[in-house]
Amino acid sequence: MxxxxxxxxxxxxxxxxxxxxxxxxxxxxxxxxxxxxxxxxxxxxxxxxxxxxxxxxxxxxxxxxxxxxxxxxDIKEEEARQFIEELCSVMSSPDRLLPGGYLYMNDILGRPQMVNKIGRIIAASYANKKVDVIMTMATKGIPLAYSVANHLNVPVVIVRRDNKVTEGPTVSINYVSGSSKRIQTMVLSKRSLATGSNVLIVDDFMKAGGTLKGMVSLLEEFDATVSGIAVLVESENTEERLVDDYLSLLKLADIDEKDRKIHVTFGNYFSS
Incomplete structure (x- = not known):
């Protein structure tokens, strides 16, 4: 034809x-x-x-x-800045505030167009790096991970907190949660990640970074290389950050539960 x-x-x-x-x-x-x-x-x-x-x-x-x-x-800086400003406005809505100072984010993670744009921004930051796989922790990071993976044309592996019989033999490690200081477990199927892979870790929220540090430790069991760490939102009010080299689109600067005010600003995307 x-x-x-x-x-x-x-x-x-x-x-x-x-x-x-x-x-x-x-x-x-x-x-x-x-x-x-x-x-x-x-x-x-x-x-x-x-x-x-x-x-x-x-x-x-x-x-x-x-x-x-x-x-x-790729994405133009102006387009990325405009979108992140929009996200800051959306995330600052008092209606998102949950008991305990948590934020409701499921609506954002459930909007395909919004998740696609977030994934594109993150993917563009790592498009010229060697990335074989996107890794995330179940469950809220999964939509973002698949969006980034789609833009980079690589597979996704999902770390879980318990064994699934359908995943076959697994590798598990114990790690200390950065916020609660409790010892927790994370598990990854042996078949899901090839030895020596270059892995980009993606997640929706980072407080102290204990979960992210745990994933880095888990990757050591596979002799894998961390290509980068990217999160949608990081919390600013953290005494000790357990990971240093990461990319964030938004920063949760302050929460006033009494007056129901949420202050969300730009993360380190434009300065990293």
Missing amino acids: KFRRSERLVDMTNFLLDHPGQLISLTFFSDKYSSAKSSISEDLTIIKETFEQRGIGTLQTIPGAAGGVKYIV
Whole structure:
């Protein structure tokens, strides 16, 4: 089937967006559209320029016989800043305040468009790093983890607090919760993570960072490398932070339960 150029550009763009980080040869596109490689190269140049102008991402060209192009996700700083400002406003609503100073976040984590944008912002920060797997802790971090994984085109592994018979043999460790100082257990299936993997840890909320530090320790059992740690919200009022190198989009600066006021500001995303 012969494609008109306009059809080819639309179809190529859609294919690239559906396969982020995947090396695609010019031969593949040439055969797919029954077009000369020179025409495909011109089309890719147009797509690359449009992606970069719109802040969608870029196309990375790999030369040589085994080369091709990769779509790398990105986001303009202005777009990210505007969205994070919106999140700060949404998170500051007094209606989110729960007994004990906790915040209700399930509505945010249940909105596909919002979670997709959060995932894109995080993914763009690690798009040029080696990431083989996204790791998160069950359960609230799961939507964010899958969103980031979708933008980086990598699998997700989920750490749990108890064994599941359906996961087969597992590796478990004990860790100290940063906030409660209690000893807890986390478990990961042996089959879920290959030895030596490069892992990006993603979670929804960080207080002292005990759970995140526990996941880092768990990764040591797999001889894995931590590519980074990213959270949606970090708590500012913490005496001792158990992890140092991390990315946060929002910071919970203060909660006044008496007056029902929540102060949420930018995390370290623009300063990290």
